[in-house]
Each structure stands twice: as structure tokens, then as C-alpha cells.
Amino acid sequence: MNIVLLDAITFGETPLECFSELGEVEVFQTTVPEQTQQRIVNAAVIVTNKVVITKEHMQSAKALKLICVAATGTNNVDLNAAKELGIEVKNVAxxxxxxxxxxxxxxxxxxxxxxxxxxxxxxxxxxxKSGVFTDVSKPFFEVKGKKWGVIGLGAIGRGVANLAKAFGAELFYYSTSGVNRTEDFQRTTLEKLLSECDIITIHAPLNEKTANLLDYEQLLTCKDGAIVLNLGRGGIINEAAVSRLVDEKDIYFGLDVFEKEPLPLESPLLSVKNSERLYMTPHIAWTSVEAREKLIASVCQNIRTTL
Incomplete structure (x- = not known):
């Protein structure tokens, strides 16, 4: 069985020996679209994190039986084509x-x-050089007693809410799907959450209900001094709006995900004046050593149980 890993760079130094136990392995650190078809032509199993797999790719790979997405989202694979061609697609949650x-x-x-x-x-x-033992020029506040709003109350949102509650915050949530409900925290509307909460964290998937959910007009209603963090998906929060607001209003943003990744050099986020109000990380929230080890182990298990 030929197993092809298309973007192993995303796994870092995580051991990949479990794949060798299952078949012959070809490991590519990165794969650009022009290389995909050639690299998978003899593959029985494809492992991809973000490399796009189209219907044409599947049709050209005559031995292909399984596509393993080394992530939760499967939007980089043509699922309808896979079903039509009898190719299994497995993700990891x-x-x-x-x-x-x-x-x-x-x-x-x-x-x-x-x-x-x-x-x-x-x-x-x-x-x-100051001659003073402390510096209180940039006041900071305690989480205790603050209003914390969670957008998206799945496993991650609920976990964040539980920790926020442990710090003494007052918890509110907005369910983007309308499905997730709990008596543990106060459910509210998106409008009230944005206008009343001191801390707002986003943990929702990107879909037709959440695309551009927070635009300029919505974010403008946030309180002065509010902190808004997006750890869901890029595209939920309007990046042009963020770049405007950090220079127009006393509001802070933390972004780990972006509409296009890597972030384009021409992005307005890279030219804001008040950069101290904007903290950005390169989609790393998911990448703890332990998380990547669990991911690889789960991908290998998907191969074992499927083929």
C-alpha cells in the first residue's frame, strides 16, 4: 500500500513511524497545486492537511482508496466526487x-x-534607567468580574468558558448554529454579546451562517477597551474592519486564523498604526506537541480501520 503525505511540514518534528508500519510511504514537506497529480498517481492513501484534492486528482489516481485529512475541516477535498468514485474520506476531530x-x-x-x-x-x-521599581503606565485589569462572551459553544468554546468561569468571569454565549444550548452559561444575542462583553472569543466553524459574521458595523458596537479574539476560522471576522478599528477605536484584537493563509503581504492588517492593539499568530493554536502527536496517531488509526 502506497501512502503519500503531501504537506508534512505542518506536522513539524512529530514522529511519522506509524505510517511505515502500514505501507510504503512517500513524504513531501510541501506540495503546490501543479505537483499534486503527479505525486498521488500511484497512491492508495493520501494524507493531506491543507493541500486541495479535486475530482480530477481522484480520477487520475487509479489505486486511490482513502483520503485522510489531517485536520477537522474537509473543505479542501471534493467530498461529492469522492463519494461518486467510491473513495473514503476520513478526518480527525x-x-x-x-x-x-x-x-x-x-x-x-x-x-x-x-x-x-x-x-x-x-x-x-x-x-x-527609570529609577522607579515599577511601571504602571499601561494599566491592566483582572478577568474576575468581567463579562466574557463566547461565540460558538462547541467543545473548544465550552472549554474556554469553563476556564473563564474559573477565573471569575461572567459568561455569556452565542450559538452560531442555534443548536448548542446549556444551562451553565447565559445565552444571549450576538448584538448584546458584542455591546456588553469585555472579552469576546470566537470558536465557531466557517459556514454560510458565520461568514463575515463580524463586520465593521458590528465590531463598532464593542465597548471601549474590549478584547476580541478569533480562534475559529478566518473569514468569520472581517479583516479590513479589524485594520480600521484598531486605529479608530480603543479595541484590541487577537487573530490566529486568516481569510487567506499565509496572510498576504498586502493585507491591511500588516500596516495598522496602533499595532500594540493587534496580536497575530500564524494559525498555531492547534499545534501543541501533544495535539500533533494525537493527530498523527488518529490518522494512522483511520488508515488501519478503513483499509
Missing amino acids: GYSTDSVIQHTLSMLFYLMGHSRYYDETVKSGTYS
């Missing part, structure tokens, strides 16, 4: 829940505590 929850708090505290400013103040020697 739940492997990165704890990692994303942890990164949510990391982004929050970085912005809330003005970590960039204080780190640079010490390292630049400004603190050493």
Missing part, C-alpha cells in the same frame, strides 16, 4: 481542543497585560 483553549488564554493575557510593551521596556533598558 478533537485532537487539538486543549491546545486551542490554551492558546486562547495566551492571546488574551498577552493583550490584556500589555506584555509586548512591558517586555520591551525592560529589555530596552528604559526600566533600568
